[in-house]
Amino acid sequence: MQLSCLQENLNRGLSVVQRAVATRTTLPITQNVLIATDNSRLKLAATNLDIAISTWIGAQVEEEGTITIPARMLSEFVNSLPPERIDINSDEQAAGLDIKCARFQAHINGQDADDFPAIPSVTEGVIGRVTPDVLRDAINRVAFAAATEDSRPVLTGIKVEISGDTFTFAAADGFRLAVYEGKLAEPIADAESLEFIIPARALLEVNRLIGGQSDPVEFTVTQQKSQAMFKMDSVELVSQLIQGTFPNYKQLVPENYETRVVANQGAFLQATRTASIFARDGSGIVRINVTPDEDDESVGKILVSSRAEELGDNVGEVDAHVEGDEAKIAFNSKYLTDVLDVLGDGEVAMETTTPSSPGVIRPAADSEAYKYTHVVMPMFVQW
Template identity: 40%
Template sequence: MELRCQQADLDQALHLVSRAVARRSTLPILSNVLLDATESALRLTATNLEIALSVSLPAEVRETGQLSVRADVFTDFVGSLPRQDVLLSAPSGTTDLRVTCGTSKARIPGIPAEDFPTIARIGDQPPTALVDTQALRDAVSQVVFAAATDDSRPVLSGVLLEFRGDELTLAAADGFRLSVRTLALQQPAATDLAIIVPAKALAELARVAGESEEALQLLVTPNRSQLLARSGRLEFLSRLIDGTFPEFRQIIPRQWKTRVTVDREAFLAAARRAKIFAQSNNEVVKLQFVPGDSELDPGSMVVSAHAADAGDAEDVLPARVEGPQATIAFNGRYLTDVLSVTKAAEITIEMTSSNAAGVFRPVGDETFLHVVMPMVIGTA
């Protein structure tokens, strides 16, 4: 193998694929990055067996070939080089990678490419769906935080991706809250199906693909065990979680008795202040909805928290309250989580009773909703 490429291109590609390198593994090969020199490009690939990342970069290839080397050493050395041409070569019959840039040289021992895991690629296969990269990135940010962080119920540690016609629905739940977001596909899905992607993997896909301006191609393998994604020179692979996601639409309350509309930023600021005191009382933040007595006084929302050892805090926010006066309590972190990922100027909260789930909806945006189970007010 022998090729020449730009240091900036190589450095950027290495930092991208390094996100998939296994940090702690008993298999040395998973700490490596695979170099695959084809006729006109260099492809770098890394995997931890949960996800895989591949990036192609332009290169002047004099001799094709493959080799894997330690990702950390190779990445750090390339990052230290000046922005000049980098010559990579592996003499025939050896597994050593030679790196030359200006007056700098290095030799990095490698492992034969045959030992590197086989990574599936989209190739010429028609994708299952085509989605705007930035739209998917925004959608993922609004649901992934609601996934469970433990593996006691594996399906809840993932995010449901449901393809139906020209619409993609993402849903995540951890048993205490549910986040649902829909977005339009750029073309109808090849088939209607539902898959569960590990939350961490989906967040990683959104992070790395967000740097591309090209549409994101998504392909579910025929056995529905892997999700492949491609955008420009980047390719991504994730294993899928086997199981059945809960019927989340049945969890969403269909009616409400009290509904309040409030400024989102003011609510977020008040929730953050209340959370300071709620930390000493199981994170309980109480919301009181007080209807107004005229059109000039539509009502208010009181955000409060109390703890015997920390003290108490209270914010009174102007709000439009529909229905009778009501009180409900939520985990303060759950409040700040959902208020942080919505972009609307106002948000509505719908509830039926203090012991039933509350529904959060951004005003003017019907593509997103969030359901939260309440906490026992008696502890507040």
């Protein structure tokens, strides 16, 4: 293999695939990056067997070839080079890579590409497209609610439901539930409906890779629902799908409420973050008291408080519009902060029934572009 490319292009390409490189593995070659010439371009690929990321960069190819090189060593070396042309040579018999750039040169030992796990290519299945802004918004508002522990693998994933031109993302970790309903760029043509569970980590990587892309992101799901591929500008990500039954999340969303309060997102978030300081030493508990005004029931306030037994206590007041009776409920401070943080500017609504029932938090105003619902389980406290 013999080629040349720009340092900034190679550095960017390596940073793209780096996140798919295995860190702890019984298959050491998955800690390498695959380097291959492909139609006068340079292909870089990495896989940890759960996800695989491939990207292509421009290159002047003199001789075709392919090899795998330790990803960390190559990435750190290329990153340290000046922004000039890099000349790359590989001798198949020596199983290594010679790199020259300006006044720097290195030889890095590698392994035969035949030993590298095959990078999946999803060429057949159900194909859909979604605009980058919509996909990014959906991932940001849902992925954080997925479980991070593997005790129940399905909860580490995001349930995806597609029907016509509508898609739904749902994630839950046993203590909270996030549901986002949005629109595809166009209806899926190959099936009336589609359901699968994709690892939340895979979608977070897709979110990172979207960057400033303006064209719709294309995704393909195999007929067996075993893999999904996302195509972005010069980047492809293939993820294994999670097999199993996702909980019926629709049953977890309360249909009615006794109290509904609408407040400014920024003010509510600030009060919650302030309360979180004391909540750190108080089991993470934030208490919410909703009180309507005695003269005008539609006007009221939210008291956000927390206390640490040996350190002190805190209370913050937020103006609000109240519908219904006075209410009390306690939440984990992190869960409340997380959802308020992703709701963005504007007004948010919180709906409650009893102190021991789940609370629902959502944007106060309906949107034609999307629908978002977040359910948080309460914490049981002494009032």
